[in-house]
Amino acid sequence: MPELRLENVGYRYKSGERDALQGVSCTFRDGEVSAVMGPSGSGKTTLLSVMAGLDRPTRGNVYLDGEDLSELDLDRYRRERVAMIFQAFQLFPLLTALENVALPMEMNGAKKAEAQARAKELLLSVGIGEEMHRRYPAHLSGGEQQRVAIARALASGARVLLAD
Numbered sequence: 001m002p003e004l005r006l007e008n009v010g011y012r013y014k015s016g017e018r019d020a021l022q023g024v025s026c027t028f029r030d031g032e033v034s035a036v037m038g039p040s041g042s043g044k045t046t047l048l049s050v051m052a053g054l055d056r057p058t059r060g061n062v063y064l065d066g067e068d069l070s071e072l073d074l075d076r077y078r079r080e081r082v083a084m085i086f087q088a089f090q091l092f093p094l095l096t097a098l099e100n101v102a103l104p105m106e107m108n109g110a111k112k113a114e115a116q117a118r119a120k121e122l123l124l125s126v127g128i129g130e131e132m133h134r135r136y137p138a139h140l141s142g143g144e145q146q147r148v149a150i151a152r153a154l155a156s157g158a159r160v161l162l163a164d
């Protein structure tokens with residue numbers, strides 16, 4: 001069964017006085033939509049960062065389909081298998097909405113015209129109309145920026161989609 005599994009995961013920031021995560025064990029199965037809830041500062045972003053391979057857990061292990069993340073090439077894992085929508089959307093400020101979605105596809109080898117066509121389709125599917133495609137993130141509302149970030153994450157075709 002394809003799944004993302006955490007086993008006794010702990011995390012402490014280098015400057016942290018206490019653990020941001022402690023003994024987290026859970027399984028996310030293929031096709032499931034799961035919500036992680038908790039007060040501000042309880043470790044949600046930290047948990048997603050560990051699952052996204054942005055940070056290595058201080059304790060415990062994360063497995064994707066039984067493969068231990070600590071034994072995988074994390075750059076490749078992030079490029080091909082996991083997509084993260086950040087809490088602060090992390091769009092490139094000097095790229096238009098369309099370019100923000102198309103560029104990662106081009107970097108993964110898609111032809112420019114194909115990447116742009118797919119990017120348009122994805123933007124429209126999240127409610128970003130053509131008139132916004134050429135705008136820079138600073139000229140979009142917060143919700144519009146977030147939807148561009150969702151389109152970009154979907155564009156990657158990654159198996160695991162993490163939304164903070």
Ligand SMILES: Nc1ncnc2c1ncn2[C@@H]1O[C@H](COP(=O)(O)OP(=O)(O)OP(=O)(O)O)[C@@H](O)[C@H]1O
Pocket residue numbers: 013014015016020038039040041042043044045046047087
């Ligand atoms: N870079 C960092 N260095 C040190 N401590 C950090 C760092 N980032 C977060 N923390 C601490 O780790 C704990 C968990 O933070 P985290 O960002 O995961 O919380 P969160 O649940 O996502 O909160 P919010 O709902 O406000 O986004 C908090 O106590 C926070 O202060």
Ligand SMILES: [Mg+2]
Pocket residue numbers: 044045046087164
């Ligand atoms: Mg957070």
